[in-house]
Amino acid sequence: MKITARDREGVEHAIEGNDGWTVMEALRDAGLPITAECGGACACATCHVYVEDGWYDKLMPPSPEETDMLDMALAVQPNSRLSCQIPVNATTDGIKVTLAPE
């Protein structure tokens, strides 16, 4: 499954994640600087990304838990998501995300 990830310097990276991973795990596997300090428990808001190019609306809406946790993220925008809550699968194949500032 393919993911395009733009880092905080604006450089785009074409990365791969396996079906069943989360986007956070794919970003971490690719060595991109995503903190994800709680390890994917939706408990820290340090895997915050912006979902680009219309992909936001193709995702399942955030859970109340994720919406709450996004309150602790910085520079939140309408297309903000926690990447640990975005699954890598056929629906999200090709998704484009930008790492939010830390």
Added chain:
Amino acid sequence: MNDLSRQNVPSTNIETDVAIVGAGPIGLFAVFELGLIDLKCHLVDILDRPGGQCTELYPEKPIYDIPGIPYVTGQGLVDRLMEQIKPFKPEFHLGQMASGLSKLADGRWLLSTDAGVNIVAPVVVVAAGGGSFVPKRPPIAGIEAFEGKSVFYAVRKMDQFRGKNVLIAGGGDSALDWTLNLAPIAERLTLVHHRDGFRAAQHSVNRMRELVSDGKIDFHVASVKTLHGSDGVLEAVTLASPDKKEWRQQADALLPFFGLTIKLGPIADFGLNLNENLIPVDTAKFESPTPGIFAIGDINSYPGKLKLILSGFHEAALMAQAAFHVCRPNEKLRFQYTTSSSSLQKKLGVA
């Protein structure tokens, strides 16, 4: 120890066997392993309670990979560890950051905290996980220059905001609590949050909305874009709404409340030869390249390292054996099992 080295130790120092940086699960279990071999511990942690990430990030989340405990929450694990180490009477120095490490003339270490506590010990164990929990700094250009003068991540004295135009940013309990507390003191208080919804206690949210409808405070769905002022003195901010409208508003003080994040902090300056923010250790003693300084848990690195709580427990056990020989160079260490050793059972208070 000779008298000369004694003189180098200021009288306010605490003397112990082992100073542990970090009171997360691994630091706590280290107290147990060290306690079994009669080494006394003092722990320092920046949080105001023990547990580290377990209690700060996921107190209610389940952990399934602790050997012999099929299911436990982060808080549950910490509660059990606290019970397990109780017989060894560890002493905690909470709410303070380990800020300095230096070697004394007698070969022992002096670990100091930003609250003025000095711990002298032959062994220092760094069990600091990813580092210190510190407030998240919003990504606003130049905000550093205002910190401590006009931008505050905590309220120490409410009175300093009397008669000021106060802007609070955030939507959690801290943001709401301080909105309610400072509203009567501030000249004018404005709360900004990126959405019209909050993760704070409902009664606080209700009270805040009452104050808004009574015209006592302002609430905007917005975020802070720019700070205006000079020499750290804030005069105004530019706020931006989600639909990109921007406006300028007068403000003397900004209080951002976006929770905590983990930064390595002063450990980076302890001279421990860090590699990518991790302390390299050997896998026999879990000692850093600096003799007497050990590192266990998420903060260390070695070939094959896995950042698991159970790995940290193992590291604590081996570290303790090595630490004993540093603390008691002339003594022999008898290897014993808690199941069969009446001397260990006495220490645990069960025999």
